[in-house]
Amino acid sequence: RNVAGEAKDDNHNDADNDSAYSASGRDRADASGSVNALMGRAGESLVRVVGGVAGRLHVGQNHQQHRQEQFNGNSSDRSFRADNLHNLSAGLENYSDPYSQQQKQQHRNSGSSSFSSRTKDDKRTSHLRDDDADDGGLMERLEWSCIRLSNKLETVCFHRRCLLLMVAATIVVAIIVAALTTSSAFEGRLPHISFGGESEEEFEAQNERYVKIRDRILFAEASEPASLESKGATPQSYALEWIVREDPAQIDPEDPYLLQRYALAVFWYQLRTDKTGKLTADTKWKDDSNWMTELGYCSWYGVHCYPQDGMPKDTQYDGNNIILELNLTRNELKSDEMPKEIYTTLEGLQNLDISHNKIGGSIATEIGRLTALKGLYIGDNSFQGSIVTELMQLTRLMNVFAHKNLLSGKIPEEIGNLVNLYALGLHENELEGTIPSSIGKCTKLRNLYLDQNQLDGSIPEDIYNLSLLADLRLRSNKLTGPISEKIGNLGKLELLYLDNNLLSSTIPRGIGNLGSRLEELHLQGNELEGRLEVEIGRLSRLKELYLSSNRLTSTIPLEWGELRDLKQLFLSENSISGTIPIEITGMEFLVALQLQSNSLEGTIPTELGKMFRLEYLHMENNNLEGTVPTHLGQLVHLEKLTLHGNGLKGQVPDEVCNLVLINNLAEFVTDCAGANAAVQCFCCSDCV
Numbered sequence: 038r039n040v041a042g043e044a045k046d047d048n049h050n051d052a053d054n055d056s057a058y059s060a061s062g063r064d065r066a067d068a069s070g071s072v073n074a075l076m077g078r079a080g081e082s083l084v085r086v087v088g089g090v091a092g093r094l095h096v097g098q099n100h101q102q103h104r105q106e107q108f109n110g111n112s113s114d115r116s117f118r119a120d121n122l123h124n125l126s127a128g129l130e131n132y133s134d135p136y137s138q139q140q141k142q143q144h145r146n147s148g149s150s151s152f153s154s155r156t157k158d159d160k161r162t163s164h165l166r167d168d169d170a171d172d173g174g175l176m177e178r179l180e181w182s183c184i185r186l187s188n189k190l191e192t193v194c195f196h197r198r199c200l201l202l203m204v205a206a207t208i209v210v211a212i213i214v215a216a217l218t219t220s221s222a223f224e225g226r227l228p229h230i231s232f233g234g235e236s237e238e239e240f241e242a243q244n245e246r247y248v249k250i251r252d253r254i255l256f257a258e259a260s261e262p263a264s265l266e267s268k269g270a271t272p273q274s275y276a277l278e279w280i281v282r283e284d285p286a287q288i289d290p291e292d293p294y295l296l297q298r299y300a301l302a303v304f305w306y307q308l309r310t311d312k313t314g315k316l317t318a319d320t321k322w323k324d325d326s327n328w329m330t331e332l333g334y335c336s337w338y339g340v341h342c343y344p345q346d347g348m349p350k351d352t353q354y355d356g357n358n359i360i361l362e363l364n365l366t367r368n369e370l371k372s373d374e375m376p377k378e379i380y381t382t383l384e385g386l387q388n389l390d391i392s393h394n395k396i397g398g399s400i401a402t403e404i405g406r407l408t409a410l411k412g413l414y415i416g417d418n419s420f421q422g423s424i425v426t427e428l429m430q431l432t433r434l435m436n437v438f439a440h441k442n443l444l445s446g447k448i449p450e451e452i453g454n455l456v457n458l459y460a461l462g463l464h465e466n467e468l469e470g471t472i473p474s475s476i477g478k479c480t481k482l483r484n485l486y487l488d489q490n491q492l493d494g495s496i497p498e499d500i501y502n503l504s505l506l507a508d509l510r511l512r513s514n515k516l517t518g519p520i521s522e523k524i525g526n527l528g529k530l531e532l533l534y535l536d537n538n539l540l541s542s543t544i545p546r547g548i549g550n551l552g553s554r555l556e557e558l559h560l561q562g563n564e565l566e567g568r569l570e571v572e573i574g575r576l577s578r579l580k581e582l583y584l585s586s587n588r589l590t591s592t593i594p595l596e597w598g599e600l601r602d603l604k605q606l607f608l609s610e611n612s613i614s615g616t617i618p619i620e621i622t623g624m625e626f627l628v629a630l631q632l633q634s635n636s637l638e639g640t641i642p643t644e645l646g647k648m649f650r651l652e653y654l655h656m657e658n659n660n661l662e663g664t665v666p667t668h669l670g671q672l673v674h675l676e677k678l679t680l681h682g683n684g685l686k687g688q689v690p691d692e693v694c695n696l697v698l699i700n701n702l703a704e705f706v707t708d709c710a711g712a713n714a715a716v717q718c719f720c721c722s723d724c725v
Contacts, residue, residue, distance in 0.1 A: 247281045249290035250299075259296055259381045260303070272376060275314045276302035285331030294334075294357035300382035301334055307376045308396070323369045333357045339365040343385070359385040366414065367393040374398035375420075380406050390414040392438065400439075402427045409433060416440040416462060423447075424463075429454045438462035440486065445469070448487075453478035460484035464510065468492060472511075477502045488512040488534060495519075496535075501526045510534040512559065517541065520560075525550030534559045536583060543567035544589075549575040557581040561607060565589060569613065574599050585609040585631065592616075598623035609655065610634045617656075619644045629653040633679065636660060641680075646671040657706070658682035665707070665716070667692050677704040681725040686715045694720035 254260050254277070264273035279302050280295070288295055305328055311317050326338040333356035335342035341351050342358035351362075360383050375396055379389070380403040387409055397419035405427030413428075416438040423446035424439070434455050444466040453475030455461075460483060468490040476485075477499025485503070488510040495518030496511065506527050516538040524533075525547030531554050540563040548558070549572025556578055565587040573582065574596030580603060589611040598620030606624065609631040616639035617632065627648055637659040645654070646668025652675060661683040669678070670692025678696075685708065696702035697720040707716040709724035718724065 243282060246290060247277075250281055250295065251277060253290060254296065254299060257296055257382065259300065259378055270312075272303045272306035272310075273378070275306040275310070276378075279306075279329070284329075286333070288357070292357070294359075296382040297360055298334055298357060300376075300378040301337065301340070302329065303376045303378040305329055307374065308370045308372045320371060321369065322365075323367070334360070339363060339368070361385065362388040362390070364388065364390040365394070366390045370394035370396055372396050372398075375401065377401040377403040380404045383407065385409050388412040388414075391418070393417040395419060397421065399423075400425050400428065400444075404428055405430045407431060412436040414438045416442070418442055420444060424449055424468075426451050431455070433457060435459040439466070441465045443467060447471075448473055448476075448492075450475050452476050455479055456481065458482055460486075462486040463490070465489045470494075472497050472500065472516075474499045476500060479503065480505070482506055484508040486510045488514065490514055492516060496521070496540075498523065504528065506530055507554070508532040511538070513537040515539060519543075520545050520548075522547040524548055527551065529554055531555060532557045535563070536560055537562035539564060541565065544570040544573070544584075546570060546572050548572060552576045552578070555579060559583045561585040561587065563587055567591075569594055569597075569608075571596050573597065576600065577602070579603055581605045583607045585611065587611055589613060593618055593621065595620045597621070600624055601626070603627055605629045607631045608635065612636055614638070616640075617642055617645075621645075622647050624648070626650055631655045632659065633682075634658045638662070641666050641669075641685075643668040645669065648672070649674070651675055653677045655679045656683070661685060665689050665693055669693050670695060672696065673700050675700070675702050678702060679704070679706045680716075681706045681708050683708070684715070687717070689716065689718040689720065694718075697722070 251265055254265065255262055260273045264271045265277055266274070276299055280299050284298070284302075286298075288298065306314060309316065309320050309322060309325065309328075311320060324338045328337045330337075333354070334340050335358055336353050336355045340360060341353065341362040341364065342356070342360055344350055344352055345354060345356070345358070348354065363379070363383070363386065370391060371394070375391070375398055379386075380401060384406060386407050388411060389407070390412070392414040393416070395418065396415075399422035400415075400420055402425050404425065408431065410431050411433050412435060413431075414436070417440065419442060420439065421443040424444060426449050428437075429449050429451035432454055435457050436459055437455075438460070440462045441464075444463070445468065447470035448463065448468060450473045452461075452473055456478060458479045459481055461479070462484070464486040465488070468487075469492065471494035472487065472492055474497040476482075477497065480503060482503050483505055485500075485506060485508070489512065492511070492514040493516065496516060498521060500509075501521055501523035504526060507529050508531060509527070510532070512534040513536070516535075518540065519542035520535065520540060522545045524545055527533075528550065530551050533551070533555065534557070536559040540560075543566060544560065548570065552575040555576050557580060558573070558576070559581070561583040562585075565584075567589065568591035569584070569589055571594045573579075574594060576582075577599065579600050582600070582603060582605065585607040586609070589608075590613065592615030593608070593613060595618050598618070601623065603624045604626050605628060607629070610633070613632075613635040615637065617637060619642050621630075622642070622644045625648070628650055629652065630648075631653070633655045634657070637656070638661065640663035641656065641661060643666045645651075646666065649672065651672050654669075654672070654675060655677070657679045659682070661680075663685060664687040665680065665685060667690040669675075670690060673696070675696055678693075689707065689709075693705075697705055703722065705718075705721045706723045706725060707718050707721050708714060709716045709718040709721050714724065
């Protein structure tokens with residue numbers, strides 16, 4: 038109805054029709070660089086049909102008096118109508134289209150509905166997939182089919198009902214065109230790239246380049262097909278466009294390093310741009326030197342390639358080569374996903390370091406394709422999900438650090454496959470379940486960090502077979518059971534963190550066999566019972582000893598006085614009894630001594646005044662008696678002194694108060710509260 042109404046209001050003639058078609062042709066030429074060029078062509082075909090219908094309606098409007106004669110066979114009116122259709126065809130001739138005018142004329146002369154005679158060198162076939170190339174341009178066929186449909190309708194009748202039928206046919210054609218433009222038949226043409234101002238030969242060359250590169254990406258299974266055909270909605274499609282058209286280097290589609298350049302481009306668009314492919318302040322990297330320039334990616338920041346002849350290792354240079362390392366740690370990278378193309382194309386990669394950024398998502402199973410990988414550093418990000426078993430297939434791995442993420446689930450039993458593993462850091466995640474016994478097969482392990490998770494069960498006996506371990510941290514989990522006497526097998530252990538678990542039983546005597554290397558022993562916050570192990574006194578290199586918050590009893594062993602290098606001794610919140618042995622003063626480098634909340638008795642040894650390096654001395658909540666020793670005034674570096682909750686009496690010596698008035702003592706607490714206080718102290722920071 039709208040078409041008919043417009044036809045009645047327009048008193049245009051056939052020349053106007055020709056002009057309209059010429060304008061349409063100019064519009065098409067101006068839009069040749071448009072992303073939606075394909076839809077534009079389909080729309081133009083419909084415009085032609087509608088224009089033809091409008092022209093016919095115009096003829097009918099101006100010549101109603103001839104209608105009956107036309108249907109009765111009046112030859113002059115038929116001639117007029119034929120002239121009108123001839124002018125319409127002439128307008129189409131003026132339309133600029135890659136499809137040759139000669140071929141159009143051949144089809145018009147022959148009247149054939151078949152397009153089999155089209156030549157294989159038809160330029161429009163460059164916009165179709167290879168299997169459509171022999172059939173010619175789809176849009177041309179639709180266009181001429183529409184015109185023939187209109188002509189046949191014209192020859193049958195010119196009645197108003199027939200005009201409505203023509204409009205309905207136009208709508209059907211529009212539906213067909215819309216369906217075809219979204220079908221898989223168009224997979225071969227550029228999905229969203231425009232090449233405005235280029236010749237047909239250049240366009241065809243670019244399209245051929247696109248197909249070659251796309252097919253190579255798909256053949257290598259580097260990206261999912263859907264991610265490339267998404268018309269600019271994914272980093273993969275942006276990267277493909279950049280490689281095909283915008284990359285200043287324009288490397289050959291058969292270049293052996295093309296896929297690696299493509300993968301880095303995907304990485305860039307995923308982590309450096311927003312979802313529309315634009316650079317923003319929110320996605321700015323700390324350093325992106327040379328990225329996405331004409332230079333070879335071996336000169337891009339963080340990319341290290343196989344060195345050229347005579348070059349030192351890790352030297353960057355302008356060129357493309359096998360990528361050995363991608364190191365973008367602490368570079369302010371932000372993304373909710375790590376593009377898998379890094380895993381699927383950089384198969385020579387030996388080190389991947391994207392730690393200390395803000396990258397999320399899961400660890401893709403495609404990581405199993407990095408068979409040359411030796412170092413994986415993805416710690417301090419936001420990765421989540423489980424640790425994929427494909428990671429355990431990378432038997433060359435020496436260092437894996439995935440700490441400070443949101444990883445959950447169990448540690449795969451296949452961890453034992455990583456026989457070359459030197460360091461494993463999975464701390465500060467949400468891992469659960471037991472520690473797999475297969476970890477005992479990783480006999481080259483030096484550093485094992487599984488702390489601050491939700492791991493439960495006992496410490497597997499196999500872990501004590503890791504004789505090269507230097508640093509073992511299982512703290513802050515839910516581990517239960519005893520510490521095995523086999524702990525003594527770890528003769529190269531320097532740091533042992535088993536604190537804040539639910540470990541029970543006693544301190545194993547075998548721990549004394551770690552004396553040649555052990556510097557830190559953390560067993561606090563468990564449920565350990567029994568005596569303070571004398572064997573600890575053999576740990577001659579020990580600097581930190583934490584045994585607080587357990588259920589330990591007995592007295593402080595005199596043998597511990599041999600711990601000359603000890604700097605921190607934490608024995609608080611146990612049930613330790615007896616007196617404070619003067620042998621403790623042999624710990625001449627001691628900085629912090631915590632003895633609070635036990636059952637110690639007797640007086641405070643005056644010999645403590647010889648421990649000149651003390652900064653923190655906590656002895657509150659015991660059964661100590663006597664007075665505050667004057668000799669404590671010699672501890673000029675003391676910052677905290679807490680003595681409350683005991684049976685001490687008398688006046689605090691001026692020598693001790695001088696530590697508050699003159700030196701650094703900021704916190705000094707005694708039982709000095711109230712008028713009848715047992716201790717008189719005018720310099721205390723707090724009275725209890």
